[in-house]
Amino acid sequence: MSPTTDSPSRTLAAFLAGLRYQDIPPAVIARTEDLFLDWFASALAGKGARQIEIIERYAAAMGPKEGSATILTSRKSSSPYFAALVNGASSHLVEQDDVHNGSVFHPAAVVFPAALAAAQDLGKSGADLLVAAVAGYEAGIRIGEFMGRSHYRVFHTTGTVGTLAAAVAVGKLMDFDTGQFLHALGSAGTQAAGLWEFLRDAADSKQLHTGKAAADGLLAAYLTRDGFTGAQRILEGAQGMAAGMSSDADPAKLTDGLGSRWATAETSFKFHASCRHTHPAADALQVLMQREGLRHDQIAAVNTRVHQGAIDVLGPVVNPQTVHQAKFSMGTVLGLIAVHQQAGLTEFEQQALQDPRVAQFREKVKMTLDREVDGAYPARWLGRVEVETTDGRKFSAAVDVPKGDPDNTLSRPELEHKAAKLIAFSSAASDAEISNIIARAWRLHEERELSELF
Amino acid sequence: MSPTTDSPSRTLAAFLAGLRYQDIPPAVIARTEDLFLDWFASALAGKGARQIEIIERYAAAMGPKEGSATILTSRKSSSPYFAALVNGASSHLVEQDDVHNGSVFHPAAVVFPAALAAAQDLGKSGADLLVAAVAGYEAGIRIGEFMGRSHYRVFHTTGTVGTLAAAVAVGKLMDFDTGQFLHALGSAGTQAAGLWEFLRDAADSKQLHTGKAAADGLLAAYLTRDGFTGAQRILEGAQGMAAGMSSDADPAKLTDGLGSRWATAETSFKFHASCRHTHPAADALQVLMQREGLRHDQIAAVNTRVHQGAIDVLGPVVNPQTVHQAKFSMGTVLGLIAVHQQAGLTEFEQQALQDPRVAQFREKVKMTLDREVDGAYPARWLGRVEVETTDGRKFSAAVDVPKGDPDNTLSRPELEHKAAKLIAFSSAASDAEISNIIARAWRLHEERELSELF
CATH class of the missing domain: 3.30.1330.120 (2-methylcitrate dehydratase PrpD)
Known part of the structure; x- marks a missing residue:
């Protein structure tokens, strides 16, 4: 009832609304290109997996025959919702995508599928995509830290928090103001889901979690753009995410070092292909x-x-x-x-x-x-x-x-080697295409548009 | 790891798999027709509302130009996913849809949108739809009771539990066996979401909750049909729904009176247009x-x-x-x-x-x-x-x-009067169409197919 009152959510939203390319240190932009390549290769590595093919079929049955966004594994086009769904699902399949230690959150698997699909749909540039990704990482990591260890005991943070991170990234591509970011967080947070129970049965839910987080976050942002409203304190409110799904939430984490601490660059690359x-x-x-x-x-x-x-x-x-x-x-x-x-x-x-x-x-x-x-x-x-x-x-x-941790990170040659291995693993692209993907990642900040990815 | 072990989830799934039209008492079938009419009118009453028009636009942007299922408010066709999304959103808008007291769950708003969309897509009959709805109500009500009062304090049960109820209804239309119902419950439960925080700001999330519950439940069933697996104990498992979102869950509720107690017929009709x-x-x-x-x-x-x-x-x-x-x-x-x-x-x-x-x-x-x-x-x-x-x-x-409670219920003339008022409220159908909708509801058990709804 007090949309003008200050709150950690609002402070975070105001930071996101004000974030500009030139505010982000060049090293963080470059690291975001590293994260983009690492993600892109991870998403392609999921090609051909049973779970991903099922979700591809679902997208074909429920979505349009063609659209503005690219499904990476099949190279078919669809609407942004289904591109985010399939690309999100495939991103995490081989468990080689990035992770932020402090939040136990895999940002790439949810942020980039949503951001890339929306960037294609909205005709945005590589620089726009990078800013959107940084916004998604900065918000998602802090929200993951806020939700705390008690949350992660039962909930798959990448699924739950990932929904908000994806919404933020897409919202940034839509130039949301503070109020819109609050609505988008509200609509994303109230969709946040993902339980660890599937691990006990080796069930396919992990792909559902990342796919749905990316797609549902995108949905939240698109609805927000058209005027759909959300809770103003979905994170710290009395009946919000922390109230329902955490016993050790710390609101100070939501705003920790905004604008000075770049959580994006704290993200680790995976070296082993395991949890x-x-x-x-x-x-x-x-x-x-x-x-x-x-x-x-x-x-x-x-x-x-x-x-x-x-x-x-x-x-x-x-x-x-x-x-x-x-x-x-x-x-x-x-x-x-x-x-x-x-x-x-x-x-x-x-x-x-x-x-x-x-x-x-x-x-x-x-x-x-x-x-x-x-x-x-x-x-x-x-x-x-x-x-x-x-x-x-x-x-x-x-x-x-x-x-793979920031203080023991992978160099660009190591990242290129890893990406090439990931893509070759699923035969998702030719050697020439792999070289092109790598080259484009390193000049992502200069790319004018993102429609042709291969 | 023990998919053959007995569990409350499995007992519930086995009941759902075995449920046949002839097992359901005629009075329960007739009451389900009552519930169908009451829902159909509620869904139409949402026509023209800002929230619903935003979600209709989203469906038009992200979905196919036409499909096998009907969006009731716009009378456009789409894929079942988007029909379930929009119809689920509109069902609960005027707060006149049904409620089950013991579970504090609004079954119609999530079960019928998913079931009708899938029934249209799969070419099923009115009797098939009724059995599917009963399955969804019986499961959803018991799962709501299982999750308990602590769940409802923070979570909107119709959003969370509704995802599973919708999945069950669609799974029944797909003739799922016990194993498939377990997978569908797993995939639905791990998507279950919906927080009450939005109430404080009068935000639009309630429509998102019912729409997404119907659509995500349908998604869970369609993925299950194609072989996607889910957690076998999403409800009572150590990292399942109750572990994460309840402190007073009672597994005995999941199997309470299966086959003898018809929870569907315990559902109340709303008389006042309020919570x-x-x-x-x-x-x-x-x-x-x-x-x-x-x-x-x-x-x-x-x-x-x-x-x-x-x-x-x-x-x-x-x-x-x-x-x-x-x-x-x-x-x-x-x-x-x-x-x-x-x-x-x-x-x-x-x-x-x-x-x-x-x-x-x-x-x-x-x-x-x-x-x-x-x-x-x-x-x-x-x-x-x-x-x-x-x-x-x-x-x-x-x-x-x-x-409106079962012991003080609405008669068919009272239900017809309520339905006519609901539909007239939003000018969603002509008087002649309203008469036809009512007549079709009363013979739903005989309808061979459901493609033409008006």
Whole structure:
């Protein structure tokens, strides 16, 4: 009833409304191009997967025959809603898209599908897309941090918070003012959904979560543009998101360092093709085995000392039955590292479920809650492993900054290599097209329009 | 990981898979026709409203130019997804659609839009539609009861639970087996969303909630049909709906009386055009004023003794600014009853905000939590009012079964009268068409196909 009253939501909305390209440091713009390429390749890597083909068929049945936006995996056009839906679904399939540690949120998978579809529909430039993406990242990361750890215990933050991040990105492409951003947040937040329960059954919901977050966020922005109103305090209100889905929400997080802290550039790239919660331990095991010169069959037991979130998300996966589930199995990920020295897409497809040595190694791995690791999380994701060898020796290793984190990030050549591998994995583009995609990403800030993507 | 294990979700899914037309008592089938007419008229009554026209434009922009399903308000065709979206949005706009007391859930607004769109798309009969609707009502009502009062305090149950009810109805039209129903529940439940926060700002989210619940439930069923999988225990699982969005969930409610108790027939019709939480007090005030021969200007104060849910939902609305908000203002509703003897659509449009006598009466009304009323809720919605007159007399009145409840239901002539008024309100159909709509509803069980609705 008090739309003019100050609130954390309003402060955030005012920041988003005022954000201009020239306000964003060049390094953040360049990092956003990095994130764009990493996302684009991740989305293409989902091509051909059963879940994605089902959603493509749904888009074909329910959407228009052609439209202003591109479905990346099929290279068909559709309306922006269905392009965001399919591209959002495929972005997260191979689990190689980016992640922001502090919010445990995968921004690219929801922000870019919505922003690219809307940018195509609205005839916007590469620079417009970059500003929109930064707006989506800055808002989504802060909202994820605001919702807190209690939210992530049950809810898939990328699905819930992702709906708002996507709405913000599209709203920025529509030049929303403060009031419109508040309405868009309201309409997005009241659609926010996504539960972790699917992990227990290796069900397909993760693709639904990212696809729907992108599409529903886009929907919220398009409705807002036409005058549809939303709650003014969907985040911190008495019957808002935090009230319903968090017990440790902190409104100060919503406005933390707006305009000075660039959360976009805090986003990590994934190095292993698995759930991010496995990465610190995977890096630490790799360091330990190299340092001590150990082979997998010399190891009798591995104790990974982890934060509670890792136990919540990975704990239910005891005996993985699918490749996707294997990516949420700490034992399988460490088994791939131990036996095959890497846990990339190819190893997951060809070895995670097939190689009996990986399954044997899996049985040797346990997770233990570590107070130090848990205390540092989610700001820092510490890797701590303890290994006992078959001949009774004991070792431990610690990695404080997993590969891909901002302080240990991927260079542009590393990102190009990763992107090329991702796209080649699903045969979604030719080598020449891959080169072109990479070249366009690096000059995204200069691109006048985005209709022809390949 | 144990899809063959017994669970309340599975028991419910097995009941839904086995449900046949001939298993449903004729009186329940007939009541479902009543509910269908009441819904159809409610959906048409939303025609021309700003929120609905915005969503119609969205459907036109994002959907196909034509399709197998009918958007009732515009009489245009589209794909089933967009027909469910728009029809779901319009169903609840005038707040005259049905409600199930025990679950505090409005089944028609979400079940029929999805079921009708899918039935048209799949070429199903009226009898098929009725069975599908019964499946959706039986499941949705039990899931609403399962989620409990704690859920409803923050979440709009019709939005959240409605997504699953819609998925069930569409799944029944697709002849789902037990396993498919479990997947559809999983995919619907992980999309379940809708927060009450919008009430504080009189925002448009209610239309978004019912529209999205119908459309997203339909989406869940269509994906399931094509092999998309969902969590097997989305309701009662450790990271499922109840874990995330309820503190008093009772799994026994999910299977309560399956096959013997017909929850569909427990559904109430709305008599006043306002939030159901106002109805018991409105009925009681009407009884009291008639009994004592009081005029509105003889009344100095009204104390409505209510359940906590009424305070939660109506309490934030102190000074209504829109017709929609007025429907959530206890004082305004009682003011219309006191001054105009009824609180129908026309009174809300023409008097609720305009008539100073209604505003004066509103200021005389307060709500007080009553232990007896609260204890009976949500199974029974008791009306208790205490009135003090300007000359110092004190009266009280009690209504135990508000008009429209199963034990005080609307007859078919009363339903026809209500439907005709609803449709005429928005000029959505001619008198001849209204007669035809009513006649078709009463023979719905015999209809071979549903493509031509007007």
